[in-house]
Amino acid sequence: xxxxxxxxxxxxxxxxxxxxxxxxxxxxxxxxxxxxxxxxxxxxxxxxxxxxxxxxxxxxxxxxxxxxxxxxxxxxxxxxxxxxxxxxxxxxxxxxxxxxxxxxxxxxxxxxxxxxxxxxxxxxxxxxxxxxxxxxxxxxxxxxxxxxxxxxxxxxxxxxxxxxxxxxxxxxxxxxxxxxxxxxxxxxxxxxxxxxxxxxxxxxxxxxxxxxxxxxxxxxxxxxxxxxxxxxxxxxxxxxxxxxxxxxxxxxxxxxxxxxxxxxxxxxxxxxxxxxxxxxxxxxxxxxxxxxxxxxxxxxxxxxxxxxxxxxxxxxxxxxxxxxxxxxxxxxxxxxxxxxxxxxxxxxxxxxxxxxxxxxxxxxxxxxxxxxxxxxxxxxxxxxxxxxxxxxxxxxxxxxxxxxxxxxxxxxxxxxxxxxxxxxxxxxxxxx
Numbered sequence: 001x002x003x004x005x006x007x008x009x010x011x012x013x014x015x016x017x018x019x020x021x022x023x024x025x026x027x028x029x030x031x032x033x034x035x036x037x038x039x040x041x042x043x044x045x046x047x048x049x050x051x052x053x054x055x056x057x058x059x060x061x062x063x064x065x066x067x068x069x070x071x072x073x074x075x076x077x078x079x080x081x082x083x084x085x086x087x088x089x090x091x092x093x094x095x096x097x098x099x100x101x102x103x104x105x106x107x108x109x110x111x112x113x114x115x116x117x118x119x120x121x122x123x124x125x126x127x128x129x130x131x132x133x134x135x136x137x138x139x140x141x142x143x144x145x146x147x148x149x150x151x152x153x154x155x156x157x158x159x160x161x162x163x164x165x166x167x168x169x170x171x172x173x174x175x176x177x178x179x180x181x182x183x184x185x186x187x188x189x190x191x192x193x194x195x196x197x198x199x200x201x202x203x204x205x206x207x208x209x210x211x212x213x214x215x216x217x218x219x220x221x222x223x224x225x226x227x228x229x230x231x232x233x234x235x236x237x238x239x240x241x242x243x244x245x246x247x248x249x250x251x252x253x254x255x256x257x258x259x260x261x262x263x264x265x266x267x268x269x270x271x272x273x274x275x276x277x278x279x280x281x282x283x284x285x286x287x288x289x290x291x292x293x294x295x296x297x298x299x300x301x302x303x304x305x306x307x308x309x310x311x312x313x314x315x316x317x318x319x320x321x322x323x324x325x326x327x328x329x330x331x332x333x334x335x336x337x338x339x340x341x342x343x344x345x346x347x348x349x350x351x352x353x354x355x356x357x358x359x360x361x362x363x364x365x366x367x368x369x370x371x372x373x374x375x376x377x378x379x380x381x382x383x384x385x386x387x388x389x390x391x392x393x394x395x396x397x398x399x400x401x402x403x404x405x406x407x408x409x410x411x412x413x414x415x416x417x418x419x420x421x422x423x424x425x426x427x428x429x430x431x432x
Contacts, residue, residue, distance in 0.1 A: 107194060182194040243265055292323075297335070300332070301314055312350075346368045372407045400415070401416075
């Protein structure tokens with residue numbers, strides 16, 4: 001159906017003047033008399049589009065409505081996706097920020113001049129005013145400035161990560177650290193560097209302690225060698241010299257008189273043999289290797305009582321099997337050194353020794369009620385090689401040595417020696 005519209009300059013003429021005709025699917029307006037300005041306006045075009053829309057079939061409207069719904073759904077899905085991406089980015093940024101802020105290491109961003117642009121966390125005694133905008137070299141000891149400058153320049157030029165060790169100079173931190181320098185790039189160009197440093201003061205302290213202990217151990221070994229050399233020279237050397245003189249005398253004397261010199265030489269030989277045997281047992285008792293820890297303890301305590309008059313109350317438990325050779329040796333030497341100190345310094349004639357073993361460790365405890373001493377002073381004294389040697393024996397096995405003593409209150413020494421393996425034997429069952 002075609003609708004003919006007659007218009008005048010004031011708009012659409014009323015409905016009585018509308019004629020109906022059939023000429024196709026288009027709306028053909030007829031204009032009445034008037035000026036050119038009286039032609040259809042945008043208002044009439046909108047009305048005509050509305051009339052045209054009214055002629056669409058139901059199927060067309062449904063199709064357009066479905067298309068509109070699809071477009072709306074896509075818009076909503078895109079919006080939801082955008083919100084999800086923004087939330088994921090925000091969560092990722094929060095996680096990264098939390099990770100950096102709570103990192104145990106200090107992380108800073110520096111420019112080409114070493115100015116601190118940003119830092120992950122600032123803890124007392126530092127403040128933001130004391131860090132931001134300041135130069136990193138204000139916090140590095142002067143002797144490490146050259147190394148730091150070379151490392152920063154290397155990363156700016158190559159973009160490669162590099163590490164170096166340094167020491168702090170700020171009153172808030174004067175310890176050792178290891179610094180890692182990395183590149184901050186933008187468009188392939190290094191615009192800044194990250195400087196992350198980890199506190200290694202405890203590691204350095206442990207290295208110093210280990211170095212000191214190693215030096216003391218070498219000194220103790222040299223002292224022991226000197227003692228052995230002196231003992232060999234004084235006893236064996238003197239005895240052999242006396243033996244040589246007696247034999248020369250026997251050769252020069254008549255047979256009826258040489259018998260006395262030969263008898264004296266034999267007595268001297270027996271004395272020398274006994275001394276060598278005792279000296280050898282002092283260095284390494286054979287029963288410790290052949291029979292085990294418990295027989296060696298019984299022998300050592302009996303011998304100590306015979307030589308020094310020290311009475312020892314010995315208690316033991318859990319020693320049915322053999323222990324690793326290093327553990328047995330360390331336990332025996334620690335007890336031997338502790339009891340020797342009792343004889344020399346405690347001023348008492350009685351001590352207690354407890355030896356307890358289980359599947360995890362061997363514990364040696366030596367107690368006395370003697371004079372006592374200050375452990376800190378003793379361990380810092382270079383002449384206290386005995387205590388230092390006991391501690392190093394325990395530490396070398398991954399164990400610990402505890403010294404509890406006070407002047408006038410006696411001394412308790414406890415060594416805990418971990419067991420990594422057990423020898424499935426029962427060599428000491430007859431020694432309980």
